[in-house]
Every structure is written in C-alpha cells, then in structure tokens.
Amino acid sequence: MKNILSQSKDPITLSFFRIIFGICFLWESIYLIKINFVTVFLTNPQVHFNYDFAEFVKPLPSGLLSLLVIGLFAASLFLIIGKYLKVAAWYLFFTFSYILLIDKAYYNNHLYLICLLAGFFAITSSDESLSVKKGSVKHIPNWHILLFQIQLVIVYFYGGIAKINPDWLVRMEPVKTILAQKAANSALDTILLSDAAVYFISYGGLVFDLLIGFLLFYRPTRKLGLIAALIFNIMNAWLFDDINIFPFMMMGALVLFIEPDTFRKFIGQYITSIKPIDASSKSTIPVDQKVVIGLAIYFIIQLSLPLRHLLFEGNTEWTGKAQYFSWRMKIQTRKTEQLEFAVMNYDKKEVIAVDLRSFGLNDDQLRLLSMHPETGIKMAKAIRETAEKKGLRNIEVKAKVKVSFNGRPAQMLYKDMDLSKVKEGVFEPREYVVELKE
Incomplete structure (x- = not known):
C-alpha cells in the first residue's frame, strides 16, 4: 500500500x-x-x-x-x-x-x-x-x-x-x-x-x-x-x-x-x-x-x-434519520400540501395559528420542515419559547404537515402531539414521525 x-x-x-x-x-x-x-x-x-x-x-x-x-x-x-x-x-x-x-x-x-x-x-x-x-x-x-x-x-x-x-x-x-x-x-x-x-x-x-x-x-x-x-x-x-x-x-x-x-x-x-x-x-x-x-x-x-x-428503523428518506453526509442523492421528491404550526392554549381554550414567516424563515427552511422532521422539533421549541415570553404557560405546540412522498398520496408527517416536548438527538428514534404508508 x-x-x-x-x-x-x-x-x-x-x-x-x-x-x-x-x-x-x-x-x-x-x-x-x-x-x-x-x-x-x-x-x-x-x-x-x-x-x-x-x-x-x-x-x-x-x-x-x-x-x-x-x-x-x-x-x-x-x-x-x-x-x-x-x-x-x-x-x-x-x-x-x-x-x-x-x-x-x-x-x-x-x-x-x-x-x-x-x-x-x-x-x-x-x-x-x-x-x-x-x-x-x-x-x-x-x-x-x-x-x-x-x-x-x-x-x-x-x-x-x-x-x-x-x-x-x-x-x-x-x-x-x-x-x-x-x-x-x-x-x-x-x-x-x-x-x-x-x-x-x-x-x-x-x-x-x-x-x-x-x-x-x-x-x-x-x-x-x-x-x-x-x-x-x-x-x-x-x-x-x-x-x-x-x-x-x-x-x-x-x-x-x-x-x-x-x-x-x-x-x-x-x-x-x-x-x-x-x-x-x-x-x-x-x-x-x-x-x-x-x-x-x-x-x-x-x-x-x-x-x-x-x-435505525424506518425509511431514512422519510424520517430523515442519518441522511446527511451519506451521498443519498436525488432519490426522493416531496410535494407539501399543508404546512401549519399552532399553539394550543389550554387556559383560554384557543388555537393560535403561527405565522412561520414571522420568524424570518426563508423558502429553503420552510421546505426543510416538510423534508427533515427533526427541524419541526426545533421549530416547535422556538415557538414555545416565543409563546412563553408572551406569558402563555399551559400550552402545546402541534404541527399539521401533509406531504406527498415519491408520488404517494399525501399523508401527515408529524403525529398529533406536543412537538415542543419531544427529545431529539443523534441516537433518539423518531417516534414522532407518522409511519410511511406504502
């Protein structure tokens, strides 16, 4: 050698x-x-x-x-x-x-x-x-x-x-x-x-x-x-x-x-x-x-x-797990049909829609929310932090993100749960992601 x-x-x-x-x-x-x-x-x-x-x-x-x-x-x-x-x-x-x-x-x-x-x-x-x-x-x-x-x-x-x-x-x-x-x-x-x-x-x-x-x-x-x-x-x-x-x-x-x-x-x-x-x-x-x-x-x-x-379990293209730095090129397409984040204020029994653009997000970042689910967790935590600064306490942050993946009928990406409380990390399973329907 x-x-x-x-x-x-x-x-x-x-x-x-x-x-x-x-x-x-x-x-x-x-x-x-x-x-x-x-x-x-x-x-x-x-x-x-x-x-x-x-x-x-x-x-x-x-x-x-x-x-x-x-x-x-x-x-x-x-x-x-x-x-x-x-x-x-x-x-x-x-x-x-x-x-x-x-x-x-x-x-x-x-x-x-x-x-x-x-x-x-x-x-x-x-x-x-x-x-x-x-x-x-x-x-x-x-x-x-x-x-x-x-x-x-x-x-x-x-x-x-x-x-x-x-x-x-x-x-x-x-x-x-x-x-x-x-x-x-x-x-x-x-x-x-x-x-x-x-x-x-x-x-x-x-x-x-x-x-x-x-x-x-x-x-x-x-x-x-x-x-x-x-x-x-x-x-x-x-x-x-x-x-x-x-x-x-x-x-x-x-x-x-x-x-x-x-x-x-x-x-x-x-x-x-x-x-x-x-x-x-x-x-x-x-x-x-x-x-x-x-x-x-x-x-x-x-x-x-x-x-x-x-x-890790699951389709890595769908969950985004371990997808970076892996040369996984041009093997998926996504069409986002719904991208909504909301704060559930249980004290006043109201749903507060979140304007993602108000956080200064650009098109690439918005696209990422429907491509890599872990970014939705980061977004939800940022939304919670902003809401708490405004005095809201008894709240949850949820997302409705509907995506068509590789030509399939559109389906939800995130489960109906408080994304701001999800623990996300290198070795954490993405149990907050809805299973891909084949």
Whole structure:
C-alpha cells in the first residue's frame, strides 16, 4: 500500500482540476453574492436548524459574513492561478464549512463535497503545474491524486447503494415524478414520459453509480468509463435545476483518471508555455507513516458514515434519520400540501395559528420542515419559547404537515402531539414521525 501511495506522478492533471474547481467555486461565490445569501439565509432567520454536533455554530454579524463571502471569491481566484494555494484552500475549507454548518437548510451533497475537496487542495501540491509558481515542475506522490480519485468514486458508489430500495427499483420513483416535471416544459415530453425513458434512467443510473469507479480505475475500461461519466453528468445538468455547479465540477474531475503523462502531451499541443517536468525527480517519494494512518482513518469514516442509517428503523428518506453526509442523492421528491404550526392554549381554550414567516424563515427552511422532521422539533421549541415570553404557560405546540412522498398520496408527517416536548438527538428514534404508508 505504501508503495502505491509513494509512486511519483506528474502533477498536471491535479493542477488542471485545481483550475476547474477554482472556476466552479468562483461561480458559486458569485451566486451567493447575487442571491444576497448573507441577509436572506443567514441573518434574517430568527431560527437556525443546526446539526446536533454543531449547535454552537452561530452566524456572525452581517458585515463580517459579507466579508467572508467576498473572501471566497478572492480565494477562488488564487486557487485558479495557483498563488498562495494552501492559504486559499484552507480559507475555502473553513469558511465554506462554517457557512454550511449554520443551518441544515443549506445542506447539499455537492456543497459537502466542495468542502472536502477544498480540504484536499490544502494538503496536496496542486500548484506544481499550470500555476504562477516559479521554478521547474516537480513530481508529486501518487496519494495526492489518489485521495481525490477515491473520494469521487465513493460519492458515485454510495449514490448507487442508496438507490437499491423499493421506490427506485419497483415504483420507479422519484424518476417518474422528475421526468414528468421536466416533460411539462419540454418538447421531448413524449419521450420523457415513456416507460423506456423511466427504465433507462432508473436502472441505467443505478448501474452507472455502482460500476463507474471500477471502469475508471481499470485501465482497459477507462475510456468507456470517461465517456459514460461525461454523458451521465451532461444528463444530470439537463435534468436537474438545483445542482448548480455539481455536474460541471464532476466532469472536470474526470481528468484525474487520465494518465498524467498522456494528458501533458495532449495539452502541450495547445498550450506551449507549459513547463517541462523535472527529469531528475525521484521515481518514488517517501510517504510519512502519519499520512498513511491519516488517510486510513479518513476513508474508514467516509465508508462508514453512509451506512449509519442501518442502525435505525424506518425509511431514512422519510424520517430523515442519518441522511446527511451519506451521498443519498436525488432519490426522493416531496410535494407539501399543508404546512401549519399552532399553539394550543389550554387556559383560554384557543388555537393560535403561527405565522412561520414571522420568524424570518426563508423558502429553503420552510421546505426543510416538510423534508427533515427533526427541524419541526426545533421549530416547535422556538415557538414555545416565543409563546412563553408572551406569558402563555399551559400550552402545546402541534404541527399539521401533509406531504406527498415519491408520488404517494399525501399523508401527515408529524403525529398529533406536543412537538415542543419531544427529545431529539443523534441516537433518539423518531417516534414522532407518522409511519410511511406504502
């Protein structure tokens, strides 16, 4: 294993992906500024749905948050040119992770992946080529590239594992619903609504996710894997309107699976200014034992986290239990038909409807209340706290949230009970969630 990690590699493919990643993050930072992310998503809401392990993470004052977002833009530029690379990468990793940890409403698998990749760039040498760095280009140890490759394959593979469920395999959901939504605004409606399209995307997506890693790592099938991955991500970019930079970043990442020497010859035909690699570089580069141990621990965690839902009962897509950080991508759709919270004031025998917008909640947070039931508990506690400040005492906080899940008839999400008294935690069962009707 250590021999594989210490093999010397031309850094050009990693450097090329650094540029692609920097461009994608630049795009993301501009998007955050454009939608006024700091105000709408971080400072306006009076309630934030924190992760259990990050309850202490709170939003900074608006001015500081705005500076942090502008800093993301600047750090992306430095990443692209390869200047102050380590500082820029660490800044992206810590700042973007902090922003995402403020509220679960902003979680997205591709944003989680961005945080991880930013951390990878902080500990690897991707500025040896295609950068403003002076001097000859030096080889890098193979683990610098392997780190990215394995992580990307994990994303795909666990995305496939998550699809092995009755909804995906038998009911063809959420593919049917997604294609129907796409067909409504497409000239290809007849094709998209056909059984052939549903079966192709359902089973084709499953097979792709499970096999693409093997195709990319095995040299005889690598070209087939690269072509398949390009087609897959182009289709994702067309099908989904909410994944932003993800398919483009994943297409750019395919360069990591191309032999660096081959890529250098190819790109050298078009960019004559590429520096030649230092021929005196060693064939192997010693790898510290601490690095080996660190990589082993990291990937054990990455391989274990997506499986933790097996410790809990119920459909994890419905209950939301152990769903984060698990690469469970695009395997559910929900349509919210009712979203109401109310305070039951038993002293005056009255029901007080709660205006959720009065808490400054944005659309993403409201959507989360019907997607991840634990957020309803946090909301109910905030409502109780507000009511008690107004002098109400003998009260309960209940919710009527009616949701259609993966094409099923709409049903209630929360049981008829005082949600503000529910104990919610990492290992607590979600007994307050109504059982999903099959």
